[in-house]
Amino acid sequence: MRREAPRSLADYTPLFFPGLMLVVFFVVPFSTMIAVSFFKRNPSGFYTPDFVIDNYARFLSAFFGGVLGFSLMLAVLVAIGCVCIGFPFTYLLTRRSRRVQTLWLVGLLSVLSLSEVIIGFAWSTLFSRTAGITNLLVTIGLMDKPVALLPTFGAVLTGMVYQALPYTVLVLYPALVRLDPTLTEAARTLGASPVKAFFNVVAPALRNTIVATLIMVFVFALGSYLLPQILGRPQHWTLSVLITDQAIYQSNMPFAAAMAVFLVLISLALVGMTLLVGRRENAL
C-alpha cells in the first residue's frame, strides 16, 4: 500500500484517540506545571493562582547555585564514566556471536528496567557494614573489621554509573553493530594491532556518536531522583531530588514546578544538540 495524503476527514480517524490522549494527558499537564511555576505557594493546600516570579528569583541564591553546579558535575562524571566503560564494551559485544549478544542484551535490559528504589536498596546493602563488600575483604584478610561505605559521594557515583551503564550500552549498540567491519579489517591488514585499530579507526569514525551518547547519558543522569538520597548525604542531592523534596515533603509546588521548568530547558537544549550532532553525522 502506497503512502498517501489523507483526503477526507475520515482518513484522520486513527489519529483521534492517540491525539486526544496525548494532548489531554501530556500537553495539558505540562502546561499546568508551567502555569503552577508562576503561582503562589499556599501552605494549607497546594497553591493559589497568581502571577509571581518569586519562584524563579530563588534560583539566584547560593544554595540553588550549589545544587545546580553539583548536579551538572555529577551528571558529567556519570556520562564520562559510562561511555569510557560502555564504548569499548559495546564494540567488543557487537563482534561476538548473535547468541552472546542476545544474552547480554536480555541481561542489560533487565538491569535497565529495575526501579531506582531497587538499585538504591541493592547498593545500600552492598555498601552496608553488616552485609557489605567489606565483609568479603575482612574474610580474605585485607581489612580488620567491616565498615559502612555510605553515605558517601563515591557510593552515589557508583550507583548512578550502575543505573546508566545499561542505558549507555543500548544507546551505543545500534551505531556500533552497524559499523562497517571492513573498516577495522583494513586497519588490521595495514598492520595495526586490534587496540590500535580501535583507538585510531573505530573511535574517530564514531566521534559524533560518542558525543551524542555523552549528552544522552548526561540527561539520563540528571533525571536520577532517588540514588543521591539513598546513597548520599543532603549535600549530594541533585536538582531532581530537590524537586521531589520541594513538591512532596515541603509542599511547595510552585517552586518545584519552577525548578522543573528550568530542568526541562536544560534537557531540551541538550537533546537538541544531540539531534544536531546526529544530523551532521548523517550528512557526512
Next chain:
Amino acid sequence: MIETLLRRLYFSLVALFLAAPLIVVAGVSVNERQDLAFPPKGFSFAWYGQIFSDPEWRLALIHSVTLAVCSAAIAVAIALPLAWFLWRRIAPWANIFQVLGLAPFILPPVITALGFLSFWATVGLFGQFFTAIVSHAIFFVTLPLVTLSLGFASIDRALVEAAATMGADDRTVLKTVVLPLILPYLVSGYAFSFVLSLNEYIVAYMTIGFTTETLPIKIFNALRYGYTPTMASVSVFFVVVAALVFGAIARFGDIRRLLGAMSSDSN
C-alpha cells in the same frame, strides 16, 4: 591469545559489576532470621512467601500488577493507531504527535511526574487509582510507539499492495495482513511497558503515593522505616520477572532488531 584473555576479563568485570548488587540482595533474601547479613545466616525461602502471604505486601503486589497490566494496554492502544497512521499516510504535521509520544520518556522522569501531580491536583482527581494508570500509559507510550514503528517499517509494502489489488479495503488489509505481521512488535511493546510500569516509582508516587502503595513505593517506605528481608525478596522477584519477560522476547522475537541492530528502513 592474550587479547582473548583480556577481553574475557573485561566482560567478566562488567558482568560482575552489573550482578554484584543483585547477588548480595539475593543472598540477603534467604536469611533465616530478620537480619541484613551477607553471606546469609541459615537458609529460608520464607521471605518470598511473605510477598504473597503478608496482607500489606500482597496488596502492593496487586496494585502494581493491576497498574502495569492496565497502563501497558492503554499505552499500546494509543501507540497502535498513531504508528499505523504515520505509516499509512503522508501528513508531516502528524509527526508532532510522534514527538509528543517520545517526549515523556526522554525528559527527566521527575518533570513528567510533577506535570501529572499538578494536573491531577488541579482537576481535583488527585489520589485516585486510575490517575496512575493513565499517567503510566502516557509515560510509557514511547515504548510501544518505537517497537510498532519498527514493526510497520519492516512490512513489505508489496504485500499490502497485493491485498489491496485483490479488492481488500483498508479494514480488511489491516486485520488480515498488517496486524499479523506486527503482532510480535505489539507484544514486545506491551511487555516493555509492563515491566517498566511494574518498576516505576516517581510517577506512581506523585500521583497515588499518598493513598496507595505499589511495590516500589512500599519498598521505599519500608527502606525509610527500617529493614526487612522481604524487600530483598521482592527485589529478586522484580529481577526475575524482567529477565523472564525480556528472555521471552528474545526467544520469540528478534531482540537485536528491536534494539536497532538492523536499519529499520532497509526495505
